[in-house]
Amino acid sequence: MLDFVQQLVSGIALGCVYGLIALGFVLIYKATEVVNFAQGDLMMLGGFFAFTFIGILGLNYWIGFLGAVIAMAAFGMLAERLVVRPILGYPQFTIVMATIGLGFFLRSVAGMIWGTDDLKIDTPFSQGVLRLGGLVLAHDKLSVIAATLLLCLLLYLFFNKTTLGTAMRASSENMLAAYYMGIPVKRVVSIVWAISAAVATAAGVLLAPITFIHSNVGLVLGLKAFPAAVLGGFGSIPGALVGGVLIGVIESMAGFYLPQGWKDVAPYIVLLSVLLLKPEGIFGLHVRKKV
Amino acid sequence: MKFLFKTDYEDDIRLFPHSGYLWTYGTLLILIAAAPHFLSSYLVSQLVFVSIYAIVGVALLILTGFTGQASLGHAAFLAIGAYTTAYLQQFGVPFPVYFLTAGLLTGIIGAIVGFPALRLHGIYLVIATISFALIVEEILARWESVTHGNEGLRVKTIQMLGTTVPRDSPGFYYLCMGVLIFVILGAINLLRSPTGRAFVAIRDSETAAKSMGINVSLYKVKSFAISAAITGLAGCLFAHKLSFISPEMFTLQLSIEFIMVILIGGAFSLHGAVLGAIFIVMVDPFLTFLKDDIPGAIANLSLLLGAGAERAAAIEKSSAAFASANGLKGAIYGFLIMAFILFEPLGLYGRWLKIKLFFQLFPLYKRATFKRQKIYVKSERNR
Structure with a gap:
């Protein structure tokens, strides 16, 4: 029984990681109906930025964290300006390919700049362990869970309660109509990329003690975050969290109870079955098209 | 500028619209045939890769370019073709048989993948094909009795008509080029048949295609099956060229390279597949x-x-x-x-068309001729 609970808890912690990355997908999807395949790589880059500020320049952890988030928000805006804005309004797959190209590029360039070794950041959460009865919980995992919950709540409120959030939802629904209503769609898209890059950075820095920072971390985790986002219903913020946790738990259970090899495949099998049975996901909207 | 005056439907679907085509493609054929005699063996070997990539490019063009169904899982189809080759070869099956089996089996698996894809479109389809490719990669690494897992499989040289065709011989080059030409001719024929017209109709508007009486699901599955089968054939050649296959060769990166082939070549014409393959290789x-x-x-x-x-x-x-x-x-x-x-959204072939038109219309060429129309898609969630 204890084994089960331990697996469950570590699955939830892992799931929150996927949820954090999926949150980035969902944000950009919610505002522009584009899936950003470079999301994982933004996370990787955020980790490297934080490493540069904290590990190399020797700044305080929190200042370095904040610095990385701000720098990456600016970088997200830059990437949007250079790569996405010129092709806004073209078919979805075109933009998806452009973000795949961006991811490729960032991955390789980061490998060239920071090398291919695993890097580590010393964080205030690296050492401690919380014991609850027989249960062992590392502080770094707890910090990921707490941060995910907090970010989800903040972003949910942002999208549903603020004017800017409403403008973002409107521009995803119908870009041209949003223009007519006086929404500065270009600036909205730019801001959402900045927010998404900032969320990715937060994920990257929090993950640093768990997965370390290397140039491929974004690809590996980014591919796992897709099932999370789809399961929750692309475009739903609570959905990203729930989907992420479900995928994390499924993966960790499959690793423990099923033969070797199932662990890596289980999320994708779940993904394919969700797409087959309920393509709109758990929290997704399903509206029939009127012709 | 040459005006083609068409008086008949037959004129419209002719394989060579006018004699100029015969001259150009005849010269190209002679150059291809003569290549092993004046190019270094390294370049000939690169040309073999070009032909394999171009075959996959044609397959992707049929699916993505003409039917409008994006796929980032073609490395998996290539892997299935390659592993079928290596597996059947162990039992002494002759080359023509396992070559066709590789295509057939991959085609069947492609159709099976196509069924779930019926309900999906756009980004969901991309994600589904990626997951399919990742699952296949994992199966190849784990199903050790057939695939030998991460150790990989050796592929013996081709035995055909009593002779062996080593992987760096001119014979193998001619085989690959022959398959490529056959596939391209097949694709041209497909695209001027009712099936091909249905594919293009589905790409342009599913709703309109449906209301014209096209069975959208049937044609989508067909498109998947044909595309996968062609990729399977390429997989067989790929396995022979490398003479050794293992799961880590068929990664997501390879699928992306295949998409790049048609992206760089130009995703609206079969010329694009060949140009893109040359570029990538x-x-x-x-x-x-x-x-x-x-x-x-x-x-x-x-x-x-x-x-x-x-x-x-x-x-x-x-x-x-x-x-x-x-x-x-x-x-x-x-x-x-x-x-x-x-x-260069129209790719290399688009650039060639622009240059050609520039000289044909000189000095009246307008840049706007090839400008893409922005469409500002409405939400795809409400489809």
């Missing part, structure tokens, strides 16, 4: 050239510009370090994808 020789010759050239240039010998040596060293950096290929690929989407 030539990235490797270009990188070698970059590593071997460019640092010396830069150093000589800096000497000419008046830098000291020591400084020139330092420049040579640092540029050599840059050219042989690990991730350079990935960075170049990423840059190419973005650059082509942003600046």
Whole structure:
């Protein structure tokens, strides 16, 4: 029984990681109906930025964290300006390919700049362990869970309660109509990329003690975050969290109870079955098209 | 400018619209046939890769370019073709049989993948095909009794009509080129048949296609099956060319390379598959050239510009370090994808058409002729 609970808890912690990355997908999807395949790589880059500020320049952890988030928000805006804005309004797959190209590029360039070794950041959460009865919980995992919950709540409120959030939802629904209503769609898209890059950075820095920072971390985790986002219903913020946790738990259970090899495949099998049975996901909207 | 005056439906679907085509393609055929006699063996071997990539490119064009169904899982189809080849070969099955079996089996699996894809479109389809490819990759690594897992499988040379065809012989080159030409002719024929017209109709508007009486599901599955089958044939050739296959060869990166083939070549015409394949395969020789010759050239240039010998040596060293950096290929690929989407969305073949039109209409060419229309999609969630 204890084994089960331990697996469950570590699955939830892992799931929150996927949820954090999926949150980035969902944000950009919610505002522009584009899936950003470079999301994982933004996370990787955020980790490297934080490493540069904290590990190399020797700044305080929190200042370095904040610095990385701000720098990456600016970088997200830059990437949007250079790569996405010129092709806004073209078919979805075109933009998806452009973000795949961006991811490729960032991955390789980061490998060239920071090398291919695993890097580590010393964080205030690296050492401690919380014991609850027989249960062992590392502080770094707890910090990921707490941060995910907090970010989800903040972003949910942002999208549903603020004017800017409403403008973002409107521009995803119908870009041209949003223009007519006086929404500065270009600036909205730019801001959402900045927010998404900032969320990715937060994920990257929090993950640093768990997965370390290397140039491929974004690809590996980014591919796992897709099932999370789809399961929750692309475009739903609570959905990203729930989907992420479900995928994390499924993966960790499959690793423990099923033969070797199932662990890596289980999320994708779940993904394919969700797409087959309920393509709109758990929290997704399903509206029939009127012709 | 040459005007083609069509008086008949037959004129419209003719394989060679006028005699000029016969001349151009005849010359090209002669050049292809003569290539092994005047090109170095390295370049001939690169041409074999070009033909394999071009076959996959044609397959992807049928699915993505003409039916409008995106796929990032074609490396998996290639892997299934390659592993079928290696597996059947162990039992002494002759080449023509396992070559066709590879295509057939991959086609059937493609159709099976196509069924779930019926309900999906756009981004969901991309994600579904990626997951399919990842699952296949994992199965190849784990199903050790058939695939030998991560140790990989050796592929023996082709035995056909009593002779062997080694993988770097002109015979193998002719085989690959023959398959490529056969596949391209088949694709042209497919596209001027009712099936091909249905594919294009589905790409342009599913709703309109449905209301014209096209069975959308049937044709989508057909498109998947045909595309997968062609990729399976390419997989068989790929396995023979490499003579050794293992799961880590068929990664997501390979699928992306295949998409790049049609993206760079131009995703609206079969010419694009061949041009894109040439471009992608030539990235490797270009990188070698970059590593071997460019640092010396830069150093000589800096000497000419008046830098000291020591400084020139330092420049040579640092540029050599840059050219042989690990991730350079990935960075170049990423840059190419973005650059082509942003600046040359119609690809190399589109550029060729633009140049041709420029001279045909000189001095009346307008840049706006090829401008893409922005469509500002409404939400795809409400489809």
